[in-house]
Amino acid sequence: MSRIADFTAFILRRPAALVGLILLLLQVLAIVFAPVLATHSPTTADPIASLQPPSSEHWFGTDVSGMDIYSRIIFATRINLLISVTAVAVAFVVGVPIGLLVGYYRNWLSSLTMRVFDFIQSFPVFVLGMALVSVMGQEIWNVAIVLAVLFIPVFARLIRAEVLSLRDRPFISAARCSGATDGTIMFRHILPNALTPSIVQVSISIGMAILLTAGLSFIGAGVRMPVPEWGLMVSVGSQQMILGVWWVSLFPGLAIVLSVLSFALLADAVRDYFDPRRERG
Amino acid sequence: MPLFDLWRRLPRPLRIVLSRLPMIVPQMLGVIFVTFMLVRLLPGDPTLLMLGNMATPESIANLREQLGLNGSLWQQFVHYMGNVVQGDLGISLFTSNPVATDLMERAPATLELIFYSMLLTLVFAVSVAVIAVVRPRGFTDYASRFYGLAAGAIPDFWVGLLLIFFLFSLAGIAPAPFGRIDPLLEAPPAVTGFYTFDSLIAGDFQALASSFGRLLLPVLTLTIVNAGALMKMTKTTFADIWRSDFIRHQRASGLPERVIIRNALRNSLPPIITLVGFLIGFLLGAAVLVETIFSWGGLGQYAVQAVINSDYPALQGFVLVASAFILLVYLVVDILYELADPRIQV
């Protein structure tokens, strides 16, 4: 309990982290209270009201189908966060142990695993995404699976890079000399020191996950219409941008920025909190 | 063991490169095989799409025969492998050109875009990171912290659209967002395929200005988004090194700042190199969206069309080339990484 209190106090002292926390809370509110916070239904088309600029009736204006942009952004919080957090969580839980093993044991299995990762990561992301989604269908879970598969090598590689540097350090040899098993060395000695870049990467990855989902939707391989999803909303407005209709793409894009920013700020705070070199008290 | 001694006697860089080479051939074989299988598993029949109103069972069978789509999957693969080894990637179903030709025509567009984006990203990210660490709590430090957070949050296609809106539609200072060069100008004769280099070589300054002008928005788009990640990583790593003992020692010994920075940078290289490699691969993927927005005529647009049309040869060719390119980049990154970190044993 005191740990949480300590962490909260830590955040409250840092303005950046505080902003992140507030943004996250706003998103949680949007997720829980969407039907209350929205002003219109997010999926009912009203073509006569299409492409109206922001007004008192439609706070962020309407898109090409006449759907209220503000309401769609609120409801989209659920979809976007669900997909991204699931994808990155799965990738982290699967990728970190793999990276640990692959960096510690440098045998043919590690090499093979790295080659498989090379392979996954060398596939052009959007083309692969388009192809996979066209095979599996435009369901939310399929998009999350595709993203998770893409992120596992990222975490594995980062952990591996750190493990490679750490495994030959004196303190590891010392641990080995005192009779520590491989498992103990990996998880108690190496892992805590190797985690920092990966934790930073979590925030980058959630951002990338939201961005990739949006990108996939942009080329038609993401969620189906008219599910509210920030990237899909930007793509719907992209054609009109050049004609001077700015509100359809601008607001959902801002939502993406603020959402990812919140995760980045909080993850930075977490990393700083666990940094053994920071001043405490 | 004489072989082992011989191995140990080779210079370290050579050992690093040689140990990597044997994996390349099986890797590429694997890429070709999986690409082929994946693409063939894609739903969508190109013949029906092509024939449209003219479809009859006979014409469909005829077209499938022509396109080499009959025969078992294995037979088709062996045939394809044989061709690939000779450099024949098949004929695109929708441009009627050999895929290899199609790809070579479009590759320079994408490469030029990635090249300038990576260059600008590197210069910008590393400079800002170094300045921010060397002068902590200065303007650059705070600005870079803000930018590092914000940049990772911005969707690149959104930025592209906004740049088009503000710089082209509203302000009118950027050239129109389509193509690599003004449609009324002739592209410079191809030497490297990069319009910028080629127009410089040809002395065509109008083409040079036009192609640079049109690179402005797409390169800015890609850089704004990607420099953030690199900058953050560089800052973290560089900061760790900067505060380390041996740098303190160098400062205490009176070495000039510039030399200290250079030394610190050199030691920060390994994770930077890794991330640069990853970013190049990411850029190749991101190029797909940016090329679409700016009608760039590169590999990205080609690939999207190939998926939409089930143009198997084109899609296979694209994935093959893109994968090979990225594999090459990762190989170079791995090698450079091991070269740069003397603690790694080979």
Place this chain on the structure above:
Amino acid sequence: MKKTLHASKATLTRRALVGTATALAFIGVLVAAHPAMAQSATETLIVAGPRTPESLDQEYPPTEAVHELRRNVYERLLAYEMKEGEDGILYEDFSKITGALAEKWEVAPDFKSITFHLRPGVVSGAGNPLNADDIMYSFERGWNLKSNFHWYMTQILKIEDFASAFEKIDDMTVKVSIPNPSPLLEKLWTNSDLGILDAELMKEKTTPDDPWGSRFLATNSASFGPYVVAKYSPGQEIIYQANESYYRGAPKLKRIIFKEMPTAANRVAALQGGAIDVAEYLSPRELSQVEKIPGVSVKKVFGNYIHRVEMQNEMEPFDDPRVRQALNHLVPRDEISQAVYFGTARPTKSPISEIYPAFTDEYFGYTTDVEKAKQLLAEAGLPDGFETELGYRTGDQLEEEIAVILQTAFAKAGVKLKLSKLPASTLVERYSKGEIPMYFFRDMAIVPDAAYVANLWLNSKSLINYSHFKSEEVDSLIDSALIGTDEEKRVADMKRVQQIMVENAPWVFLFNPGYQLAMRANVKGYSWYTPNGNAWYDFYKE
């Protein structure tokens, strides 16, 4: 030491500042140097469209881009006379056929053969004179490659054997004989899919492993049309150069540069900025915006496209005509016409397009009536509606907009639509296998004949009748109209076909989107032909 540090910091800052300043200056120079709005010469036309032709080969399956290529590069035996409409646009007069490569022709009274007398003095783009060998070569090649030519000859004219059908009478005369009489015997030769190749040029380009010169013709032109292809970069641009010895006179526009710009918004920007003269295939919204720009004009014609949502008639619940009729009553046609088409489209009231002979809209009775729809659904045993799937193409903005509108509209009667955006090839595969219950279909038939059109989409034996609409009466009426030569009976029969079809509603009838072209105001001479490809020969610049 402190002094050194301080100096270094200053150097750092100074260098940074200088670097930034240089960069800014460089950018400034670039921005200032971008070419000013260039004016195109009066003999060059710059066009932007969504796709370059996929192949230049006559036998490649026709697509929109390929239709336009053929209109400009390939010359046919016969053509329709052109007449000027009230809007100043040139149209084909379907009642008057005129000679193109054939100067004179005779149709036998039994409608079983046609003899072409070639026009003397016609010269190809490569400089070779036209003679019967070119015709016979084109026929032979087409027949052997089993593609477009073969399809028309076997499916429409029912030809079975080459030798008995195609005969060279003399150097300038060719005769085509068919086994059964066909009312389309004459009209068919106006089709640009049946262009004539320059045999002399083709023979130079054949090799033992490519006996029909397919590799050459995929990327080069070889015919007697007004233009030759000077440069072809698939996916990027195609440049047409005038054939100065074209038999109707050299084209006024000497050079047509066609650029592929897949994004419509970019075509709009290019037109606005003066970088192009003609922007093809803009959306209705973009057209309404572009019209307001001074110096830009938009031409609109009824055209022959029919855009509908087809239903898989063999799949429940679409096997019940009441369900299909109910859906037709749910479509908010006025809303779609205004919000999606900006008034450029007309509601579809028949499977035949409005400008073709034998068209009738007298049987169309679907008003937007939610109560009536609910009633029909209840009669069909679905008072609470049902769930189903609607497929549309990736990249088709219009279809997506309509799909979203239909989703809301259908929900009013309890019909829940799942929208599936699919790559074109996937969608085509699924509907050709009958696996998707509802899907968008936009098509046009280039032969202006109701029986031909009905045969394509409504004959149960037709491979492209993807909705599997089946009516024995319709089948027999179509079959007899394809061989009957009594025009009055054919028209009456086709009207009956339209009645049956509309009342049974195998499709959700939507709109005829028409064809529109946006161009700079100084571009004149716009004409419209049934394949919808622009004939640059008719155009000129003031």
